Amino acid sequence: MGDVSVRFIDLFAGCGGLSLGLMKAGWQGVFAIEKSGDAFQTLTHNLCSKRKTTFEWPEWLPQEAMTTRELLDQFPRELEAMRGHIDLIAGGPPCQGFSVAGRRNPEDPRNKLKDEYVEIVNILQPKFLLFENVRGFASAFKGENKKSHADQVREDLMGFEWGGYQVFSRILEASNFAVPQPRARFILMAVRADLITSQAEIDPFDDIDAFCASFRDKRSLNGHNITVKEAISDLEINLHDLAPCLDTKGFNRIDYLQPEELSQFQKLMRKGLRKTQSPNSLRLPNHRAETVLRFQDVLRTCPKGRSLSKEMREKYGMKKQCFTPLDPDRLSRTVTTLPDDLLHYSEPRILTVRENARLQSFPDWFEFQGKYTTGGSRRKSECPRYTQVGNAVPPLMAEALGELLRKLENIL
Template sequence: MGFSERPERKGTFIDLFSGCGGLSLGLMQAGWDGLFAIEKTAGAYKTLEHNLILGTRYKYQWPEWLPQINMEVSHLIDNFQTELVDLRGKVDLIAGGPPCQGFSHAGKRDPNDPRNKLAEQYIKVVEIVQPKYLLLENVRGFNTKFKNSGGQDSIPYSLVVKKRLEALGYGVSFRIIKSSEWGVPQHRPRFIMIAKRNTESDNFDPFIDLEKFRRGFLVKKGLCPDKPVSVRDAIGDLEVTGKSLVPNLDSGRSGFVEAEFVQSSSPSNYLQLLQSQRDSTPPNSLRLAKHSEIVSSRFQLILDKCERGVTISDEFRTKFNIKKQAITPLDGDLPSATVTTLPDDILHYLEPRILTVRENARLQSFPDWFAFQGVYTTGGKQRKYTCPRYTQVGNAVPPILAEALGMLLDRHERSGAV
């Protein structure tokens, strides 16, 4: 089956652990109607609210019984179970990306991390609402074995979730998908699980003919299916060199500057895509970091001496006394390394600095009209309790990938495949 346009019929979805709204945005762009989303952190919810609750381009329906506030999924389950039961037969899809730090190869991969159990809350809502389809996104490590206390491999948590969903009557299929193959200028391998109610897992494969669908989707988007979008395609117009620096006004803090936004005279196809619905207002979140001369010099040394697109070596770190464990200087002609929640994990391909929030958002495929809210960064003890803009972007599902998945689900539904 190839790619085709979505018909007028729209399915309804709920987004759990929604973050700032990348998955919801992509599904809405694919033609799905969002009922509501649940996000616990105030910062991410503020961005979600600004763009997808109070916004004008895409909006959730939002039921009257559910407060428009940030909350945990457990709060939804404990306080609105009757209302959730009433949604049976009215919700086609439950989507979500439970927090993934405990599974991530970039972290400690702790099998006892309490955040691993948040998938159980996702399953509980599924059990109550009983939607036709499920879409679960996570890091690649979700499908990797942990070492148990005896040093032996345990089964991946993905198989634990799969068995739980099968017990609820769902056929389950999953793949590891590389974001760069779907129009996202970032390698970012992601675990994608799709499930369908009243279907046998042995006969359920929504990913069949995925390559044919992928090519059709990218061509329709005006993107080349044979060459990934590069970093320069995505953020080349935001280079600072040669531009005036003006005060940054969207962070609520004085003393910061940003490069004056200049509309590109020859935007890449990818950039045209991200700017297609933007009005004359420049995108927000362009604030430049304040680097000391020592830090800027160190970054310039990395750009001068290290291979681009590859994490700097331990030998280089030792030689130049760099404490940071993982820094990747970007290659402008290739997709980016994975955008994380830490601003200094990647360096600009040309200028000795970290990327702005907007540049990271471009690498995540957020459109320029999508405005991030809240503080830019936090440190110390507050890092555990807040979700600043850099973290919002790093945690998000790339909207273009989410849009493709939404269209993939719709294609499967229309095909009548099981």
């Protein structure tokens, strides 16, 4: 097969982490579907520009936020006409309904979005599929006497009347691909059945450990997990001046000037920028004085890299169930959508959006758009920067999966 112009679309694309990784692996993006205006603004700002990593974007599709349902209902003929012109459908529906960290409500309407993914696959019939979700996607809901959502999707993809797909899946940790956090994810890859001519089993995950080692080695990131300090130590306040935040009144930001010494991971994240170029989203939090004192005490007395115990939370009057002071010499805890889940390892503050983005492996040239945080009832309708980062597929992991798919594409 081996066509260099392999084309993909990204469904439930978020701010573009999966798309960015696939493009870096040599896939050409055609368009992306994302319902959040905030996340979509970040995606188009970074991936619909004059950079090499850019979507083609068809003329018939408005470059605006929309749902997969709107795509199906408003552009059925255009989608039909694209059959044979899309090599890969990538994406993963919102994960909150499947996450073991959430309520796992079987009636959560977000659980149905996987069916819209399958519906679009049935129309376009691409050669390959890439489906990403939380680990809980592969687990049946408590009290249900039926298959997991992963099993349902697998059956749907294998059962299309026109022949369907051969499907492979695995739970993979992002840290295997040099992302500085564990972040276990359910990854499904599928190959259209008519493309498999040999009887040999073609499982892209068969030699995954060797592949991961090779992927990391090419980037000089082999040998150990990437630690929190290796990811964000160049963003410490004591290395830089502070300046007024350019996009929010009343806040300061780190006025970044690249240090002489960078870790190999930091060099990779800084690639494409001059030493004097600062990444965006370095706004510092405005903590109250008593909050700073509490955080200082946490850093002095609590074990790092572990969530505070119930006793510790009660001591500090914290209602949060999960609050972790980071260990500089270990992987980060998984980055979430909440800005106050993680405490900096040496400074009495929560992380900036950019520090979270580093832990997710977003390059520094990638600029996040929109509000930083939101609250109350607006949480259901807005997707601020912290949420965009927390929801994203880590670009390094996405790049590795894209290379794995290219490898599979080349042997068929």
